[in-house]
Amino acid sequence: MPEKSAEDQIHMFEQMNSRNQLSADSYERFRRTMVTRFDRVFGNPPWGGVLKGPLAPVYDTVKKQRFARIFPAAAKGKYDVYGLFMERSLQLLTTGGRMALLTQDTYLDKEWARELRKLLASKTKLEYIVDMNPFGQLFFNAMNAPCVTVVVNTQKELDGACLSVMSHPPKDFKELGTQERREKVVETIREVLAKLGTKKQQANHLFTNAARIELQRLRETAPDRWDLSGSAGKAAFPSNWFTAAELLEMRQGVTPGGCLDVFLMDEKKAGFLGLEDALVRKAIKSKELERWRVDWKDRMLFYPYHATERAFEPAFSIQWDEIEDETLKKRLTRRGMNDALDFNQQIDGRETDIVKESGINNDSVKELFKHRVSLGLIKYPKAAAYLLVNYERLESRVFKKKNIRAFNRRWYEYLWPRDGNIMLAKPRILSPTLIRSVRFVLDDVGYLSDHACLMIQPTKKTDCTWREFQKAMANALRRKMSDDDLLLYCLRYCLAFLNSKYAQERLTTGHRPTPKGSYTITEEYLKEIPIPAPVPSRFL
DSSP states (O other): OOOOOHHHHHHHHHHHOHHHHHHHHHHHHHHHHHTOOEEEEEEOOOOOBOOSSTTSSOOOHHHHHHHHHHOTTTOOSSOBHHHHHHHHHHHHEEEEEEEEEEEESGGGTOGGGHHHHHHHHHHEEEEEEEEOGGGHHHHHSSSOOEEEEEEEEOSSOOOSEEEEEEEOOOSSOTTSOHHHHHHHHHHHHHHHHHHHTTTOSEEEETTEEEEEEEHHHHHHHTTTOOOTTOOOOSOOOOTTOEEHHHHOEEEEOBBOOSOHHHHEEEHHHHHHHTOOGGGEEEBOOGGGEETBEEOOOSEEEEOOEEEOSSOEEETTBOOGGGOOOHHHHHHHHHTTOOBTTOTTSOOSHHHHHHHHHHOSSTTHHHHHHHHHHHTTOOSOHHHHHHHHHTHHHHHTOEETTEEGGGGTOOTTSOSBOOOHHHHTOSSEEEEESEESSOOOEEESSOOBOBTTEEEEEOOGGGHHHHHHHHHHHHHHHTSOOOHHHHHHHHHHHHHHHHTSHHHHHHHHSSOOOOTTSOEEOOHHHHTTSEEOOOOGGGGO
């Protein structure tokens, strides 16, 4: 009997092994699909930001590199995976084919999607963009911001217009059931598009606004963001004017990371505890920021960090220059200790005995603390004693399945303390992160807040432009001022434009509100706020 060739053997095996045959057929279908072009592509792709860590939808470095090569427009920065599906859909379309995808609406203005917007604006005819921002929970039981995008694959730039719809939180839904609400949304979108017709530039109906956006304008604004409101867009300003983003950098507030009741207190409690003034700061919540002013509610935040000649650091870092006992200093150095409240390492036999007897817990750390006070290692004893009452709660805090120490934090630290030099600076401008109307205020106290507030001030990043601005201000005032007075004057000047009617218009025009109707203060928004160059005539 003649010997079978390798090809014959594989063929016989495939016929006999149904699972292997199924795999071979599936692979062949997949191969054909990958090289096939389609007239229609539609769907609801998955979404999720590509960040670090195994919980991200894409976290493998090799896979990220491959995606960046295959999807050069969408795989940029901290992109969302749905962007890859949008670019892949275009790759699968025939010329003249149509794509309709339901995705999140973040691609309309996020930095990562600027090349994706350029691709859509230059290689397709955008027919519809229907932003259903407030209705993620209604349709999908998720707090996402859905958006329907319909395009024709042209592979070239075209004239014409895209029909856009922006939605706002409705006010008359309370009496309607879930299905009735869904039907109401669909009906309202149909009606506002019908009102727009073929000639109107804008139309409104209930909680929707429709507009006809020229494709040329979408191409021009792709590097920035897409304004779907149909407004005239940003006004043109003299070239020597500044923007708020050129002069000021914004930073989020601190994040204690659990046990907020330990850190947040009223002024009376802070006084009763006798906590050292250097570690207790006046604190605010975003709702206490009114336009122009702060309505402080006697809130205090225990911030366990202090300033040194080098920088802000955890308040119980060992102060080597204050230790007079050279033997003790050498012992601490040998053990690699750099924090006076690090109880996982024992300094001497006395501490070793305490830990052997009781372990490390709320009771034993108090004994260790007393011993370290006697050695002169504790700079703020009242604050340390207060923290130790809550030792087990604080040291067991977990974030993303990791103990707080895994974030290179000491057991008593904040999860995100930020830069103390910036968090406690004054004067500066403050704003809530989410607002419905502009509420910028001048802070000459140095309030602390969580991430719901933004600290807005000149920094190293803006130093060059800020110096130019200050020089123009000094020339305009025509009088000598101290550096502190000049800084205050410049911030007040900026504040006037940040709280202007134009700033309010730019906040809401074409920007996407959150599902609850608020707007986010971002660096991109600050780029839209002009700060006129100070000139003498304005101050005479």
